[in-house]
Amino acid sequence: MFLIAELVVLLTTNLILSQALGTSTLFIAAGSRKNLLWIAITITVFTTVGSAATYFIELLLPDQYNDFRLLLYTAAVGILYVLLLTVLYFADRAGFGTTRKYVHLSAFNCAVMGTLFSVSDRLSLHPTLNTMGSFMIAGAEAGTGFILAAFILTAAYRRLNSVSVPASFRGFPAMLVYLGIISMAVYALT
Amino acid sequence: MQKKIRSQRFICLDIFLTLLTLSIMEYFYYGLRAVVLGCVCVAVSVAAELISLRLMKRKFTADDLTCVTDALIFALMLPAVFDMKIAAIACIFAVTAAKNLFGGRRNMMFSPAAAAYVFVLASWKNSVLMFTEPHVHTGVFEKAENLVSSVSHSFNVTGRMSVSDFELLMGNVPGAAGATSILLLAVAAAVLIFRRDISAGAFVGTITGTALLACFVPMGSSIGMSVKYTLSTNMVLFAAVYIVSDKRIAPKKNYYAFFYGLFVAVFSYILVLTTAKENAVIIASVIFTPVALGLRNLENRIETLRADEALKAAGSDDIPADQAEEAVADE
Amino acid sequence: MSKKNSVFDGLLGDNTVLSSLMVISPIIVCGDTVMNGIALVYAFSVITFLSVLIGSFVPKKLPYAVKIIIYALISSAVFIPTKMAAEEFFPDIIPRIGVYFMLVAVNSLITVRAEAFFYRMKRGRMIISLFFYILGFDVVMLTISLIREILAYSTVCGRVMDADILISGMAMPFGGFIILGVMCGIYRKFLSVFGSDDTRGDGGDENVSDS
Numbered sequence: 001m002f003l004i005a006e007l008v009v010l011l012t013t014n015l016i017l018s019q020a021l022g023t024s025t026l027f028i029a030a031g032s033r034k035n036l037l038w039i040a041i042t043i044t045v046f047t048t049v050g051s052a053a054t055y056f057i058e059l060l061l062p063d064q065y066n067d068f069r070l071l072l073y074t075a076a077v078g079i080l081y082v083l084l085l086t087v088l089y090f091a092d093r094a095g096f097g098t099t100r101k102y103v104h105l106s107a108f109n110c111a112v113m114g115t116l117f118s119v120s121d122r123l124s125l126h127p128t129l130n131t132m133g134s135f136m137i138a139g140a141e142a143g144t145g146f147i148l149a150a151f152i153l154t155a156a157y158r159r160l161n162s163v164s165v166p167a168s169f170r171g172f173p174a175m176l177v178y179l180g181i182i183s184m185a186v187y188a189l190t
Numbered sequence: 191m192q193k194k195i196r197s198q199r200f201i202c203l204d205i206f207l208t209l210l211t212l213s214i215m216e217y218f219y220y221g222l223r224a225v226v227l228g229c230v231c232v233a234v235s236v237a238a239e240l241i242s243l244r245l246m247k248r249k250f251t252a253d254d255l256t257c258v259t260d261a262l263i264f265a266l267m268l269p270a271v272f273d274m275k276i277a278a279i280a281c282i283f284a285v286t287a288a289k290n291l292f293g294g295r296r297n298m299m300f301s302p303a304a305a306a307y308v309f310v311l312a313s314w315k316n317s318v319l320m321f322t323e324p325h326v327h328t329g330v331f332e333k334a335e336n337l338v339s340s341v342s343h344s345f346n347v348t349g350r351m352s353v354s355d356f357e358l359l360m361g362n363v364p365g366a367a368g369a370t371s372i373l374l375l376a377v378a379a380a381v382l383i384f385r386r387d388i389s390a391g392a393f394v395g396t397i398t399g400t401a402l403l404a405c406f407v408p409m410g411s412s413i414g415m416s417v418k419y420t421l422s423t424n425m426v427l428f429a430a431v432y433i434v435s436d437k438r439i440a441p442k443k444n445y446y447a448f449f450y451g452l453f454v455a456v457f458s459y460i461l462v463l464t465t466a467k468e469n470a471v472i473i474a475s476v477i478f479t480p481v482a483l484g485l486r487n488l489e490n491r492i493e494t495l496r497a498d499e500a501l502k503a504a505g506s507d508d509i510p511a512d513q514a515e516e517a518v519a520d521e
Numbered sequence: 522m523s524k525k526n527s528v529f530d531g532l533l534g535d536n537t538v539l540s541s542l543m544v545i546s547p548i549i550v551c552g553d554t555v556m557n558g559i560a561l562v563y564a565f566s567v568i569t570f571l572s573v574l575i576g577s578f579v580p581k582k583l584p585y586a587v588k589i590i591i592y593a594l595i596s597s598a599v600f601i602p603t604k605m606a607a608e609e610f611f612p613d614i615i616p617r618i619g620v621y622f623m624l625v626a627v628n629s630l631i632t633v634r635a636e637a638f639f640y641r642m643k644r645g646r647m648i649i650s651l652f653f654y655i656l657g658f659d660v661v662m663l664t665i666s667l668i669r670e671i672l673a674y675s676t677v678c679g680r681v682m683d684a685d686i687l688i689s690g691m692a693m694p695f696g697g698f699i700i701l702g703v704m705c706g707i708y709r710k711f712l713s714v715f716g717s718d719d720t721r722g723d724g725g726d727e728n729v730s731d732s
Contacts, residue, residue: 001407004460011477020549020694024542024629067604070623071597078590085586104586108593108632110546110624117620155480155487156299164293166246166706168713172542173705177291180698181305185476187695188311189467275686287699291706313690 012190015115015142016149017183022111026146027175030153038099040150042106044143045084047115050077051139054120055132073116074108081107115142152182201387201437202256208378209262209432215374216367220270221327224367227274228265234278235261238285246290256295256438257285263303263432266368267425267472268310269321271334276314280306298438299483304429304475311473319343319468321364340365342423346466349410351419358422366469369428379431388435391444395451396430396471397421403459424462426455429471441485450485454478528646531654538661538701539708543629547621548662549697555678558666560607560614562659564625567603572596572631573639573651581640588636593627600626630654665700672696 015021022043029039053076061072081103088099106112119138123129153175159165160174169177216224239257243250261281268277288305289298310318320337328334341363345351353363361371369375382388401417408416421427434440434451441447458474461467527534537543544565551557576592583591600623607615607622615622634654639647670676673692675684690696 001460004457005464007457008461008464018694020546020697021624023545023549027542067601070600070626071594074590074593074597074627078593081586081590104589108589108627109629110627113627114546114620114624117623121620151484152480155484158487159292159297159299159483162293162297164297166291166293168710169291169702169706173702173709174292176698176702176705177287178299180695180702181288181300181308182477182479183698184305184312184690184693184695185308185473187690187693188308188473189461189465189470189477273686279686279688287703291703309690312693312695313688 008189010141010145010148011186013141014145014149014186015111015118016146017152017179017186019114019118020110021114021118022109022146023176023179025105025109025111026150026153027172028105029150030157030175033154035102036150036154038102039106040143040147042084042102043109043111043146044140046077046080046106046112047119047139047143047146048136049080049139050112050116051119051135051142052132053077053080054116055130055135058120058124058130069117069120073113077107077112077116111142111146115139118142149179153179199252200385202253202259204382204385204387205259205432206262208382209259209266209368211378212266212368212371212374213262215361215371216266216270219324219361220322220367223328223330223332224270226330227268227270227272227277228262230274231261231265231277231281232258234281235285238282239290242286242290243294246294248294253295257289257302260284260289260302260306263301264306267303267307267366267428267469268318269337270367271322271328271337273314273317276310276317280310283309295438300476300479301433301436301439304433304472307469307472308476311469321366323364324362338364340468341370342425343466343468345409345419345423346462346468351410351415355418358419365423366425366428369425372422372427375427375431379427382431382435387437388431389437389440389444389447389451390435391447392435392440392451393430394444395448395453396426396434396455397451398448399452399455400426400459403456403463407459407463409463420459420462424458424471425469426458426471429469429475430455433472433475439479439482441482442489446485446489450478450482453481528650529653531650531652531657532660533657534712536657536661536708537630537654538658539705541634542705543634544625544658545701547618547625548665549701550694551618551621552662552666552669552697553673553692554670554676555663555666556611556614557618558663560611560618561621561625562662563610564603564607564618564622565628565658565662566655567606568596568599568626569628569630569655570651571599571603572626573635574648575599576631576635577640577644577647585636589632592631592635596626596628596631630658661704665697665704669696669700 011017016023016026025039025043029036054073057069057072057076061069084103085100088103089096092099119135119142123134123138156178160178161171165174213225213228235257239254240250243254264281264284265277284302284306288300289302292299319339321340322328322334322336323338341351341353342365351358357363359373361374363370379393383390383393400420404416404420405413409420410416430451434454441450454471454474457478458471461470461474467473531537535541538545538548547561551561572592572595575595579588579591604622639651642650667677669691671682672688673696675682675687691700
């Protein structure tokens with residue numbers, strides 16, 4: 001019961017199905033299972049750790065400098081980007097050529113930046129939820145939502161690229177309509 | 191191959207006949223308006239199918255008449271007094287966006303009727319969930335008056351049923367015109383399962399899932415009531431027969447189809463229980479499409495592995511004809 | 522791409538949105554009225570043009586990751602005066618677009634396509650090409666906004682039209698997904714009919730990010 005309730009929450013607050021954030025990244029990720037797994041994991045790392053960074057930015061940034069949020073968030077993601085590349089480089093030099101592309105694809109996209117903004121907008125309004133832990137959990141949830149959406153697309157990937165699909169709609173257009181219909185069902189839940 | 195095509199046409203015909211009986215019942219309760227609504231849906235769907243197949247440079251064959259059954263399924267889920275223009279738009283959406291855009295009957299992704307219903311639910315929620323009382327015959331072009339919410343709605347909200355079991359069985363209650371006749375639906379389910387026109391696994395999975403949850407987490411005051419009413423409201427039986435068990439969507443093997451039906455049932459039951467969402471099973475069937483597709487992918491992979499093993503064992507390069515056909519149909 | 526690139530490709534042959542599926546989130550979520558569309562067109566055009574132009578002065582020898590971070594920081598800095606100006610021109614619209622206004626600033630035309638494509642050109646050619654890529658986004662954004670506004674609200678730029686039925690779902694993100702998907706298909710058909718076939722069956726450009 002709890003799991004189903006969580007699934008409903010994950011669907012209705014899903015950053016792709018409800019906000020279309022990171023849709024192109026998802027299309028790339030769904031192309032191969034290996035890409036999917038690594039990009040989804042990397043995006044989850046970015047959204048989780050990035051959310052912790054946004055907590056501190058929100059804490060320290062005076063209200064009159066609100067327009068600087070984007071600049072500071074970008075700087076935080078940039079630092080995380082370099083850190084992640086450094087860690088991957090020292091952890092596995094041989095495989096760095098492959099793993100770095102996942103980091104490049106996952107750093108600056110709507111999935112990550114949109115999550116940071118929506119998490120901070122949502123949680124900073126609630127005094128009880130305005131903690132670093134809550135920010136990180138919300139970031140991790142958003143990453144999990146991305147993984148869920150990626151699996152939704154992967155299940156249909158071969159059919160959406162099948163020769164039966166009219167050539168003009170094969171691939172991206174069919175994927176968009178497919179996600180649209182799933183998103184419509186999720187909207188009907190709310 | 192010929193045999194397979196013929197069997198698919200018989201499936202379509204069988205389903206059409208059961209839907210026709212439901213439409214006759216609908217006429218009895220709601221008059222000509224309900225029948226005209228069904229005819230509009232069928233006419234628009236056939237026209238949309240013809241045009242979209244023409245655009246796809248494909249010929250319209252007898253197999254493409256599945257659009258008629260899809261249109262009837264959709265019409266039976268609507269209130270008899272539903273706006274015909276909206277129904278027509280939804281039928282166009284179902285045939286073009288939810289079906290032919292993905293390649294039509296050769297590459298089915300969603301149940302067109304379920305997609306059309308969710309489309310209507312997402313855009314015209316208030317119109318699609320308000321009904322006239324049975325035996326109130328509204329003229330074809332008349333504006334409906336004294337609309338009421340469905341019996342499912344009152345059960346979801348209060349956990350009690352205000353109508354007798356006999357009325358519920360006969361469908362003499364406010365609700366979607368074709369989806370409330372429980373007795374007819376039970377007969378249709380038996381006939382279609384007996385003739386292997388629908389996925390028995392998915393049907394049993396849906397019914398079992400709903401019944402089990404109704405026992406463990408009852409919605410009514412007693413377990414018996416809960417099982418009885420959860421199966422007969424919220425279009426559960428109708429969806430179990432015509433949407434979840436649709437052979438074009440559900441996994442081929444009964445074992446996998448059972449779990450697909452079970453997932454849909456569990457998800458929709460909890461949704462009804464926690465949010466009182468009316469007809470959640472239809473929404474769940476669309477959301478769980480990726481699960482059905484994933485299970486079909488799994489089946490294909492297992493079949494391919496088995497075929498490879500059989501080939502290795504036989505030392506032959508030929509793929510068995512029936513497996514090759516199945517793989518082509520699914521690809 | 523084997524064929525020779527033209528500076529006009531961004532408008533039709535390699536449209537930012539319909540071909541590469543870049544910057545689609547704002548279109549799907551916020552492109553439900555022409556006024557929203559105009560606001561996003563303004564934000565995207567100004568931020569992208571200035572950011573790519575300023576970014577072209579970043580030394581080429583820097584490591585890839587560092588350059589991407591610098592491009593993102595430049596566009597985030599350009600966002601600040603752009604937003605201030607937008608508050609003057611579109612005071613009512615900015616709150617509706619909300620977070621997507623900021624997300625336009627880290628779009629993949631700036632963070633990915635600029636490095637892989639624009640900065641390999643001479644500056645004059647780059648500016649013309651960039652102009653057409655931006656124009657490609659603007660045209661699609663306004664067309665989709667117009668279609669969705671008519672279908673969902675039966676208005677054009679807020680002026681009421683006489684329509685019987687409103688498809689309110691078309692203003693929702695799912696409506697955006699579906700309309701954009703259909704437009705993508707029509708665009709590909711158009712390209713295949715008029716020569717430049719773009720009916721790719723794969724997931725598309727590996728370098729595509731999203732904004």
